Amino acid sequence: METALTWLTGTQQNSSSSAPASVRLFGGLNRWTDSFTKGPKSTQSSLSSFWNRSEEVYELERRAIFSKVWLLVCHKARLQNIGDYASFEIAGFPFFLVKDKEGNINAFHNVCRHRAFPIVTKESGNAPILGCRYHGWSYSHSGSLIKAPKFDEVPAFDKSTQSLFPIHVHVNEHGFVFVNFDAAETPISYEEHFRGIETQWISFNESEYNYLWSWSLEGDFHWSTFMDGYQECYHCRVAHPGFAQTLELETYTVSPGSNFASHQVQQKGSAEPKEDGAEKTGTESPSFTFVFPNGGVTITSGIWYMMRCVPVGAHKTRLEYDVYGRKDVPEERIREAYKFFEQVEREDWDLCQKTQKNLNVGIYDRGFLHPQRENGVLYYQSLIRDMVMEHFEAELEKGEKIFPAHPK
16 A cells, blocks of 8 residues: 545545556545535635645646646837847746747747757847757747757758747737747637736837836745735735825725736826826826736836746745836836835735745635625636646546646
8 A cells, every 4th residue: 555645635545556547646536626626616715725835736736727828928028129038937837038030029948959958048138049058059039940060960850840849929919928838739819818808908008118127036935825915905904004005995996807807996196097198197096907827917107017926836936027117207216116016015925925834834724705805816716726626637537647738
């Protein structure tokens, strides 16, 4: 008999080597998982804390969510010129974006086809060609192999089969860049996945802003511990005194859409929304858009910034921020104004550091959520639960783990 972790439960059970593949691989289902697959969807309790501390659940999230859905990465303003590139890593998938001579933004897994050395070793830059610094293989901005030193001596070698591993890219009408790691030729369509999301940025004029800087924080917490807090402002009066002083928190609403949610709040003393072309006073209310599973866009009259909540491991997350400022506002004024938002982000980081410690203990399992003030949390957690359980059940049926991002 061998002891196997009962998957998605945090308990243990004994299973023999002759047990069905589903039991050997995953430990089977029990009442804990049944409560999500068979229970009422209207439950007002949070997901079990096991989801936020289990290595097995994190690996399942990588397969069920991050390998299959469209992920918000950056804005096209970060890639202005031919050969400009930016590298990222999300949920253990290192990749990069690069702008080609046709003006397209392409994405590739950051791995050379020869011996797996990374193609890009800096966070950003410009490269006339994409060269591997291990054996000198070089690639075009469209991913085709240009040169493999000495391989012209190898009769069976076919350069056309050695292109970089591509990643699906979508640049929407507002310039936001999304990727999808699904190795299938046709993943879920962006339009189907994010139906209606373009309405979030109707009044957003990207041409008025410049990309200025990026910064990051690393935390010892599960990625969804942070994103849970992003879904509500019920905590703002206590945890964010700056928000409480500047925003009418009683007006804060979260309106779920198709894999996104619109966050709206009135700023104290705010003017009515300005029509395009009207002078901005600096007192217009900010807007916040949650982009499932791990993205956020905050837009104000003078600044907008993007947040990526990057899973690094089951208990490690990196928060990455790209900051953009209006072209007609001096950068020093933008940096001064952004201190307010940075303070809020650091306050959220501190909340997650302390919360995760208690989630790891296992005393706390679930919490009862407010149906109005935490409706965003209920919506977000239902998306995670449904995607994870759907993939989990598909793996059980197949009898093995399914890795959508792996090349076919």
